[in-house]
Amino acid sequence: MEKGIDKIVLAYSGGLDTSVILKWLKETYNCKVIAYVADVGQGEELSGLEEKAKASGADKFYSVDLKEEFVKNYVFPAFRANAVYEAGYLLGTSLARPVIARKQIEVALEENADAVAHGATAKGNDQVRFELTYMALAPHLKIIAPWRQWEFKGRSDLIAYAQEKKIPVEATLERPYSxxxxxxxxxxxxxxxxxxxxxxxxxxxxxxxxxxxxxxxxxxxxxxxxxxxxxxxxxxxxxxxxxxxxxxxxxxxxxxxxxxxxxxxxxxxxxxxxxxxxxxxxxxxxxxxxxxxxxxxxxxxxxxxxxxxxxxxxxxxxxxxxxxxxxxxxxxxxxxxxxxxxxxxxxxxxxxxxxxxSPYSLYFPELATFEAGESYNAKDAEGFIKLHGLRLKIWHQKGK
Incomplete structure (x- = not known):
């Protein structure tokens, strides 16, 4: 048990990783563990999680509906910015993690917890997203990242541990994808x-x-x-x-x-x-x-x-x-x-x-049309082009 840790709030999903983490935290720190679930639109995946969490040893369970907050305060601001990462990724997971972590901090403060924990792996982005949010909003809380601390090497180790501890998870070594x-x-x-x-x-x-x-x-x-x-x-x-x-x-x-x-x-x-x-x-x-x-x-x-x-x-x-x-x-x-x-x-x-x-449209058909009109003087284009072309003429005549 680490000195000073009496209560941990775990970001819990009910899958193999966080189910094992819940039990591991209780055994490692010998303290109370609160399972916190954020509903950001997982649908049927959330069914039965309270029973599963308590069967795995959770002392308390929170399930918080964050769907409106997620879309209004995270998705819509990013889409106002047309945020796209690299080759077309619209940041679905990236936007969900801060809203989940923010509420986790609120639960931790409400429960007077000493630490927060997550199930993100040591090779991924989510560990950074969770922990930067924790550090920004509640820097006094201890951060526990089991995948960087325990001895388990992979899924087979977690399955063996779950079976040994009778943790209620449905998992096999066949893992086509996450x-x-x-x-x-x-x-x-x-x-x-x-x-x-x-x-x-x-x-x-x-x-x-x-x-x-x-x-x-x-x-x-x-x-x-x-x-x-x-x-x-x-x-x-x-x-x-x-x-x-x-x-x-x-x-x-x-x-x-x-x-x-x-x-x-x-x-x-x-x-x-x-x-x-x-x-x-x-x-x-x-x-x-x-x-x-x-x-x-x-x-x-x-x-x-x-x-x-x-x-x-x-x-x-x-x-x-x-x-x-x-x-x-x-x-x-x-x-x-x-x-x-x-x-x-x-x-x-x-x-x-x-x-x-749009009532605020800057598009004017009388300007855009290829037909003749009074709003645009074609002769103005000649001077416009000459001025922009002046430096090109000088460069190619003298600069080279």
């Missing part, structure tokens, strides 16, 4: 996916239908925005969580949102991830389309130059860092006039923009 689910996405990694040449099995996908088997008729939808936030689908208003849930259902039946990428983890390892993000994919496309008619060119270009940095901060776990918060202020400033509607056609895995309109 899965993480929330309202924004489902991610798959590990196991057979560790070979980047291996095609993901067709029955792996839990959310979206295969594009080849999607509906044969396209569907048009209209998404309404207010200051960069989505608020309506086909004129119907939704709360943030209900909006994303409904959009997920629409996108899933059209096979939208599947990606297979190799990304660079923060710890320096390349990792293959397969993702299903149906609603998020549609939302990202719609949001960018509305910006094209409502954002000033130079503001957009400046904002776009900052997207990789913003996304990197979120991916790395710096949600509560001052630089992310400062960037968020800028991102939100750019969204003041991003209000209006976007019309999209969904078909066989594709999401196509087919219309956009």
């Amino acid at each position: 899965m993480d689910r929330n309202l924004l996405h489902i991610s798959y990694e590990g196991g057979i996916l560790e070979d980047p040449w291996e095609t993901p099995p067709a029955d792996m996908f839990k959310w979206t239908i295969s594009p080849e088997k999607a509906e044969d008729e396209p569907e048009e939808i209209i998404i309404g925005f207010e200051k960069g936030n989505p608020v309506t689908i086909n004129g119907e208003s939704f709360s943030p969580a209900d909006f994303l849930d409904y959009l997920n259902k629409i996108g899933s039946r059209h096979g939208i949102g599947r990606i297979d990428i190799v990304e660079n983890r923060f710890v320096g390892i390349k990792s293959r991830g397969v993702y299903e993000t149906p609603g998020g994919t549609i939302l990202n496309i719609a949001h960018r389309a509305l910006e094209t008619i409502t954002m000033d060119r130079e503001v957009m270009h400046l904002r776009d130059s900052l997207i990789p940095r913003y996304a990197e901060l979120v991916y790395y776990g710096f949600w509560f860092a001052p630089e992310r918060e400062a960037l968020q202020t800028f991102m939100d400033k750019t969204q003041e006039n991003v209000s209006g509607e976007v019309k999209l056609k969904l078909y066989k895995g594709q999401c196509m923009v087919v219309g956009r309109r």
Whole structure:
């Protein structure tokens, strides 16, 4: 037992890892362990967790519905910034970890706990995301990361321990892949996916239908925005969580949102991830389309130059860092006039923009038209081009 630790709050999922961790914490620290579950949209995976946790030795159990907070305060701010990490990852897991860890800290403070614990592995990003949040919000709490402390080497060791201690888990050595689910996405990694040449099995996908088997008729939808936030689908208003849930259902039946990428983890390892993000994919496309008619060119270009940095901060776990918060202020400033509607056609895995309109539109047909008009003097273009070409003439005549 480590001196000064009488109570630990564990981020608990009910899977093999956290079930073993719960028992291991009690034996190692000889203290009370509180199992804390955050509902960010895992669905049926949350069924029966209280009974399972207490059967594994939990002294107390918390289950907290964070779906609305997750979407409103984490997903929507990131989507206002068009945050995409590397080759198209819409940050589903990255955005869920800080909201889970933040509430875990609240539970720990309420329970007067001495420590918080998580089940993230020592090679992944999640250990960083959890612990940076802990350190930002409650630096006095002890952080326990069992995968960096215990003697277990892998899944077979955990299964043997669970059987020995009669921990109620259903697990075998067959592990085709690991899965993480929330309202924004489902991610798959590990196991057979560790070979980047291996095609993901067709029955792996839990959310979206295969594009080849999607509906044969396209569907048009209209998404309404207010200051960069989505608020309506086909004129119907939704709360943030209900909006994303409904959009997920629409996108899933059209096979939208599947990606297979190799990304660079923060710890320096390349990792293959397969993702299903149906609603998020549609939302990202719609949001960018509305910006094209409502954002000033130079503001957009400046904002776009900052997207990789913003996304990197979120991916790395710096949600509560001052630089992310400062960037968020800028991102939100750019969204003041991003209000209006976007019309999209969904078909066989594709999401196509087919219309956009806004009361703040900067698009003027009389300027854009190829027909003659009084708003634009064609002769002005001649001087404009000559001035921009002056330095090129000098460079090629003298500079070389």
